[in-house]
Amino acid sequence: MSKVSETSFFYTLKNKQDKILEGIEEDPLISLVDDVLYNAIESRASDIHFEPTDECMRVRYRIDGILYEQDSISFSQRFLVISRLKILSSLDISQNRLPQDGKLSLCLPLNDKEIESDEFIDLRVATFPSIYGEKMVIRILNRSENFIELNNLGFNNYVLEGVANLIQRPHGFFLVCGPTGSGKTTTLYAILSKLNIRHRNIVTMEDPVEYNIEGITQSQVNKKAGFSFENGMRAILRQDPDVVMIGEVRDKPTAQISIEAALTGHLVLSTLHTNSASGAITRLVDMGVERFLINAALSVVLAQRLVRKLCDKCKYEILLSEDEKKQAAKYGLNLEKTFKAKGCQDCLSLGYKGRVAVGELLLIDDEIRKLLMSGASCEEIESIAIKNGMITLQKDLISKLKKGIISLEEIMSILA
Numbered sequence: 001m002s003k004v005s006e007t008s009f010f011y012t013l014k015n016k017q018d019k020i021l022e023g024i025e026e027d028p029l030i031s032l033v034d035d036v037l038y039n040a041i042e043s044r045a046s047d048i049h050f051e052p053t054d055e056c057m058r059v060r061y062r063i064d065g066i067l068y069e070q071d072s073i074s075f076s077q078r079f080l081v082i083s084r085l086k087i088l089s090s091l092d093i094s095q096n097r098l099p100q101d102g103k104l105s106l107c108l109p110l111n112d113k114e115i116e117s118d119e120f121i122d123l124r125v126a127t128f129p130s131i132y133g134e135k136m137v138i139r140i141l142n143r144s145e146n147f148i149e150l151n152n153l154g155f156n157n158y159v160l161e162g163v164a165n166l167i168q169r170p171h172g173f174f175l176v177c178g179p180t181g182s183g184k185t186t187t188l189y190a191i192l193s194k195l196n197i198r199h200r201n202i203v204t205m206e207d208p209v210e211y212n213i214e215g216i217t218q219s220q221v222n223k224k225a226g227f228s229f230e231n232g233m234r235a236i237l238r239q240d241p242d243v244v245m246i247g248e249v250r251d252k253p254t255a256q257i258s259i260e261a262a263l264t265g266h267l268v269l270s271t272l273h274t275n276s277a278s279g280a281i282t283r284l285v286d287m288g289v290e291r292f293l294i295n296a297a298l299s300v301v302l303a304q305r306l307v308r309k310l311c312d313k314c315k316y317e318i319l320l321s322e323d324e325k326k327q328a329a330k331y332g333l334n335l336e337k338t339f340k341a342k343g344c345q346d347c348l349s350l351g352y353k354g355r356v357a358v359g360e361l362l363l364i365d366d367e368i369r370k371l372l373m374s375g376a377s378c379e380e381i382e383s384i385a386i387k388n389g390m391i392t393l394q395k396d397l398i399s400k401l402k403k404g405i406i407s408l409e410e411i412m413s414i415l416a
Helices: 016-021 028-042 078-088 157-166 184-195 229-236 252-263 279-287 291-297 322-329 366-373 378-387 393-402 408-415
Strands: 047-052 056-063 066-069 101-108 119-130 133-142 172-177 202-206 217-220 243-246 267-272 298-310 315-319 337-341 352-363
Touching (some): 028 047, 028 133, 056 078, 078 119, 157 298, 157 352, 172 184, 172 279, 184 202, 184 267, 184 298, 202 229, 229 243, 243 252, 252 267, 252 291, 252 298, 267 279, 279 291, 279 378, 291 366, 298 337, 298 393, 322 408, 352 393
Parallel strands (some): 172 267, 172 298
Antiparallel strands (some): 047 056, 056 066, 119 133, 298 352, 315 337
């Protein structure tokens, strides 16, 4: 975990039991807000949703990608709770007709441990006006999970070996693809942490910066100030970088500048919203990028998803019923057995604990380059890539299913 400045402001968050033991008496509203935040962190939630209705304030936690209902907040307290959170995150409490963005840093003291062992959490707060008042979503960013090792994300060996070979290269263009919430940024941070050594100059352009990485220059898009991905990227190239990370390729200008950077001796990492690795090529062409530029610069494309892991403590093997076998067969699965989890204290009775990445890695070799220049479809490119050893997302999912890492229900929800 990166060092924390002694001058940084952190809101100290304690649970109800610790407050009682320390004799702390607080206003009921402060206690209510603290409890919601503390319970969300204890539940491993990635987001907290405060949703006003005509009767109350609905509260939901997103855990492993799924929203779970929590105890609601009364009608009389809903505005007070939002105001309290806006004050903590330095938002304008008098403004409720326009969206606002803020942030808050928390410190969770750990009992009987040194101060350096305390847990530090960053909260990203966003409000949105609705007919019943302001909706608020809080993204929870745990600093202790900042530097996730690439090997611990769950990727298969084909992906890990391909990425390891890529980061040995002095230049190239590497894209991570997938829908929103598929873990693209986490993968890029893991790769950056691996690349982060003293003799490299690494510069990023993000929207927003989710984690601070010591030793890397990170910048954040500021549209109000006119600091966009496009002009930010041009400025980055004047900073003598070895490695550049762009949060997302959104349009032709950003794509072209990224490709130019890769062609002039930089290793460029970025993300793109496509469902498959081969689809990234089609997406770049649709943006208006010339095929010969894509052919010259693009090195590797990784398409990924995040799927819920079965709880190791309570999962068990079962025989499939005939109906379940037929359902599985629709997705090309010939199964007799699979795993389920009944739920336990360790997984909060959910049956799932954490998520694992599944991915397909498209290596842009000479054969793929010829197809790209000939105007081949993404289906043709994918067919040749599979022939050359690429493990598809579907095959990776099936492999993890057979190993008992994920459930049949989870794989069917992804493939449906």
